[in-house]
Amino acid sequence: MGTLEETNPSYWVATSPETAFPRYGGAGETVDVAVVGGGITGLAIAHSLKRAGLRVAVLEANRVASGVTGYTTAKVSSLHGLTYARLAKSLGEDGAAVYAGANQQAIELVAGWVGELAIECDFERLPAFTYTESVEGSSDIEAEVAAAQAAGLAAELVEGDIGLPWPVAAAVRLDDQAQFHPRRYCIGLAQAIDGDGSFVFEQTRVTDVDQGDPCVVTTEHGELRADHVVLATQLPFLDRGGFFAKTHPERSYALSARLEGPAPAGMYLSSDSPTRSVRPIRAGGDEVILGGEGHKTGQDDDTEQRYRVLEEWARERFDVRSIDHRWSAQDYMPVDEVPYIGKLTRTSPNVHVATGFKKWGMTHAHVAAMILTDEIVGLHSPFASLYDAHRGTPVSGAKPLVKENLNVAKRFLGDRVSAMRARSIDHLSAGQAGVFTLGGKRVAAYRDDEGALQCVSATCTHLGCLVAWNTAERTWDCPCHGSRFGCDGRVINGPAVDDLEPVVIDDPIAEED
Numbered sequence: 001m002g003t004l005e006e007t008n009p010s011y012w013v014a015t016s017p018e019t020a021f022p023r024y025g026g027a028g029e030t031v032d033v034a035v036v037g038g039g040i041t042g043l044a045i046a047h048s049l050k051r052a053g054l055r056v057a058v059l060e061a062n063r064v065a066s067g068v069t070g071y072t073t074a075k076v077s078s079l080h081g082l083t084y085a086r087l088a089k090s091l092g093e094d095g096a097a098v099y100a101g102a103n104q105q106a107i108e109l110v111a112g113w114v115g116e117l118a119i120e121c122d123f124e125r126l127p128a129f130t131y132t133e134s135v136e137g138s139s140d141i142e143a144e145v146a147a148a149q150a151a152g153l154a155a156e157l158v159e160g161d162i163g164l165p166w167p168v169a170a171a172v173r174l175d176d177q178a179q180f181h182p183r184r185y186c187i188g189l190a191q192a193i194d195g196d197g198s199f200v201f202e203q204t205r206v207t208d209v210d211q212g213d214p215c216v217v218t219t220e221h222g223e224l225r226a227d228h229v230v231l232a233t234q235l236p237f238l239d240r241g242g243f244f245a246k247t248h249p250e251r252s253y254a255l256s257a258r259l260e261g262p263a264p265a266g267m268y269l270s271s272d273s274p275t276r277s278v279r280p281i282r283a284g285g286d287e288v289i290l291g292g293e294g295h296k297t298g299q300d301d302d303t304e305q306r307y308r309v310l311e312e313w314a315r316e317r318f319d320v321r322s323i324d325h326r327w328s329a330q331d332y333m334p335v336d337e338v339p340y341i342g343k344l345t346r347t348s349p350n351v352h353v354a355t356g357f358k359k360w361g362m363t364h365a366h367v368a369a370m371i372l373t374d375e376i377v378g379l380h381s382p383f384a385s386l387y388d389a390h391r392g393t394p395v396s397g398a399k400p401l402v403k404e405n406l407n408v409a410k411r412f413l414g415d416r417v418s419a420m421r422a423r424s425i426d427h428l429s430a431g432q433a434g435v436f437t438l439g440g441k442r443v444a445a446y447r448d449d450e451g452a453l454q455c456v457s458a459t460c461t462h463l464g465c466l467v468a469w470n471t472a473e474r475t476w477d478c479p480c481h482g483s484r485f486g487c488d489g490r491v492i493n494g495p496a497v498d499d500l501e502p503v504v505i506d507d508p509i510a511e512e513d
């Protein structure tokens with residue numbers, strides 16, 4: 001697969017075909033809606049708009065579903081850990097009910113499209129569980145069952161055996177949820193979008209959007225025009241709207257394992273710390289996906305250790321025959337539990353955004369498809385005001401927002417201090433990397449396995465924080481808003497759109513500060 005995250009390709013990437021949609025040819029195309037981002041969100045939105053009779057163009061910087069969508073655990077569920085009790089507290093029971101309704105409708109939308117387009121993506125219905133192994137955690141589970149029921153979900157409280165190889169103290173069970181192969185599903189959507197005046201363009205990075213009538217979308221291969229633009233790139237690369245200050249990026253880890261016996265027959269998430277996620281690759285099969293070990297992006301010195309811990313846990317809890325794939329993903333967490341879906345700013349009627357899916361992108365991509373299709377064709381969406389991208393932050397969310405921004409400020413300042421303390425680039429051995437200060441400039445240096453040195457600017461091209469080395473993925477990750485760059489400085493994930501500048505170093509020791 002030609003993805004940029006090829007260091008650790010996921011099971012989904014390794015078991016789906018390559019795609020070869022063309023680059024944008026720069027012919028000055030005009031469409032009704034340009035959708036920036038060819039992950040599950042962009043594709044679901046584009047497919048929904050095309051079904052509503054609009055001409056769309058999807059613009060994907062790499063290959064469709066090769067970013068976060070190809071690196072998920074792919075649970076299509078309305079049961080999101082311990083969400084409903086918190087939502088009922090901050091937004092009231094009505095708010096929690098709208099959230100539940102939107103996600104349930106999203107599951108049905110996926111099921112409908114899989115059937116309509118005959119997409120071979122192993123879509124299957126399974127129960128979802130949120131469980132605790134501790135007696136102390138049981139009261140949270142009981143509260144979640146009550147809140148989920150009040151929100152209209154057929155949640156049940158269960159104990160003991162929930163199909164895992166260990167007993168649990170208590171669990172929420174919600175039937176009729178779903179799972180699938182996310183990349184095969186997305187390729188099916190992309191094939192349905194392309195054609196009849198609509199397009200899917202790959203390897204076409206968008207660098208700017210000029211809001212107007214029509215909007216002008218600038219790509220690295222030329223401009224195209226659209227009445228509406230949807231930014232579906234996780235965190236929007238346009239700073240307007242301030243979403244980088246209302247969300248924070250988190251990385252989490254997963255692996256696929258083949259077991260000696262059958263895999264558990266449901267989708268599971270623990271509410272304990274550290275969190276653990278379990279799902280079979282196919283119900284009745286012997287392969288399983290296990291996940292966990294989440295942390296803030298760019299704020300862990302040894303990401304390799306995360307994989308080691310997860311693997312140890314896997315072998316402790318399951319009869320593992322082999323571990324076949326391991327991968328990590330990045331998600332954006334909103335401050336108040338609800339993603340942001342709607343207009344980019346209050347004064348941008350033609351530019352729309354969907355971000356902050358808090359690790360539940362499979363359903364929220366489709367919630368975004370429903371809300372933004374209604375917004376663009378001028379219909380009322382029953383979900384729009386809950387997900388309003390410019391809603392006020394509930395009082396209970398205000399503190400985390402302040403805390404998040406404080407955290408970003410600390411990274412901005414603190415990283416500069418630690419960069420100055422780093423030793424000479426010359427001390428890097430093969431496979432090592434670090435941030436250095438050379439001639440007054442912050443330099444991100446990586447020595448590859450052959451001993452060659454690759455140096456790029458350590459200053460993130462989004463808003464100027466210092467990047468940090470990710471040992472497991474061999475990428476430069478920005479701790480502020482989650483932009484990620486390859487070891488050669490290429491942008492992997494936005495909001496940054498520009499690569500880290502290459503730095504030429506003649507004599508690393510002489511140039512060290």
Ligand code: FES
Nearest residue numbers: 460462463478481
């Ligand atoms: Fe915003 Fe790096 S992602 S400063």
